[in-house]
Amino acid sequence: MARDIILALDAMGGDHGPETVLQGAELARSRVPTTKFLLFGDEARIKPALAKWPKLAEQSEIRHTDKEILGTDKPSQALRRGRDSSMGLAIAAVKAGEADVAVSAGNTGALMAMAKFTLRTKPGIDRPALVSMMPTARGESVMLDLGANTESTSENLVQFAVMGAAFARTVLGLERPRVGLLNIGVEELKGTEQLKEAGQLLRQADVPMEFAGYTEGDRITQGEMDVVVTDGFTGNVALKTAEGTAKLVAELMKRAFKSSIWSKIGYLFARHGLRSLQDHLDPNNHNGAVFLGLNGLVVKSHGGANATGVSTAIGMAIDLASDDILDHIAEDLKDFEGQVGLAEAVGAQ
């Protein structure tokens, strides 16, 4: 963690404007005070907001552009016209080696498309994956792919497992994370051909992870696995379904506490205790999805994140860059490929 990180920040992304992004940057900077920032966006809006945070201003350099990617822009439009936008320039700074990692709260589809086009996938990796943290009964788990791809082969899934394990080692600080493949049952015979093949390959794996077989949707939130591996379609649906369900329960709870004078009084008494529940489920405390598998790190912050949320995503970006996660992934994959090659040569059925 000794290396000083230079972070390329898309100051224009997100629903709440540069003020919230910069406030989040200052929060993150106060935790890792050696971090330097390249701020991409409209100088006329960034400068006055930055004036509030003199220390951040000192460690920042504004790179002006008046172009920005809109929430409504399609990935193809972003690719054609977005290179000199705040998002495009932040990614380009990583490509050029000027920054160690880029963070944007802008349009996810556009960010994925531009990151993939500019940075390309790492040797040995066929597809990037979108990785994030999920709150569980035991803390947090890592889950991927959350939607970088629509379909995945068994090889993709194996690469996701290796990337996810490296991610869990860095972000959760685990030596041998437990890794599970998301399936519709835990028996070996369940699931698609891709899953069965991926399971077979991972059972032979000797990289720093414990492959624990299949897991199921209701076990994600139990925290049974440190890393849940799935294809981007299923992962995206599962993530959004979990978000929707948590929101539904919160909404019903709000209605319940408003339903009578007694429950309103009850809320006043229980308020403090309920706070920890809200904190644990607050998406701002789990914010930050990472595109792993590219020649460079790109972190997506949720568009609706508040300053705390932005600082969570920036903090994750700093951790991953400091820990040289991309190098770890490359080593693990090389090890793993060597073993699979060997197994094939020996003659796996």
Next chain:
Amino acid sequence: MARDIILALDAMGGDHGPETVLQGAELARSRVPTTKFLLFGDEARIKPALAKWPKLAEQSEIRHTDKEILGTDKPSQALRRGRDSSMGLAIAAVKAGEADVAVSAGNTGALMAMAKFTLRTKPGIDRPALVSMMPTARGESVMLDLGANTESTSENLVQFAVMGAAFARTVLGLERPRVGLLNIGVEELKGTEQLKEAGQLLRQADVPMEFAGYTEGDRITQGEMDVVVTDGFTGNVALKTAEGTAKLVAELMKRAFKSSIWSKIGYLFARHGLRSLQDHLDPNNHNGAVFLGLNGLVVKSHGGANATGVSTAIGMAIDLASDDILDHIAEDLKDFEGQVGLAEAVGAQ
């Protein structure tokens, strides 16, 4: 709803034994008093339990068997050895026309395999689907397939949509249910080829439903759609993820209310209001998954369901049988196929 329903009940299925199953049957009977029951299972256990419910006993006939399917039995074992089990005989009674619908709280895999083998799919339907209700912010939505199949073609998805719409008309009492395909975005270009093809076919559809395009995981619980259509793999993961998330939130809420003397007092005040939240999310109030698409109706009750849960599933079974849902599905599918045939003849691009 004039027809008297004869219901084949697997009295041995479920975690709580015949007593709970029969108590649930009595609850359902008290709501639709004309229902007759064929009770399959161990007479020595059923008889004493039935003695508690004289009216149910009067309207029931016990069909003794000392064989039962265990929770650990594989579908293949059930197929080989389970025909004269309480579950196998209940399904056979539907096949023989002795009963209008079968209900079991036993092993899901075994029930699906035996139902499919014994009843076969209806003409025009390639694959059966597992259908159930999901609690939403607006009430309940229908969702399918929840795991009868591992993979689905576009034709399967279209058939699921037609079946799900018929189900929503019966169970939710809607004339033109809003039907959505579960996807990872709502734009027409999103998703797998199967989804895009299914979307195209459904856009041309003129059956009693409103095809509303794509929907996403976080919109399921908002109740945006009356019917959410997806493949069995994604549906199973989404359902279990929603269950797991609701359980996590409930667990965290319990911890929050126990965290201090103040929150314990708060709970006492709010208890009554929180009851409605619990009721809305209690799986017993949404119990009952139906295998649709076979030549006969089979309803799965959750193994852990209490008597209320069993009565919910039996009530759904009675509604579906009374409404001749299988005939409605057959008619809708015929209509739909006619239109697609026409569209193809006219030359859809």
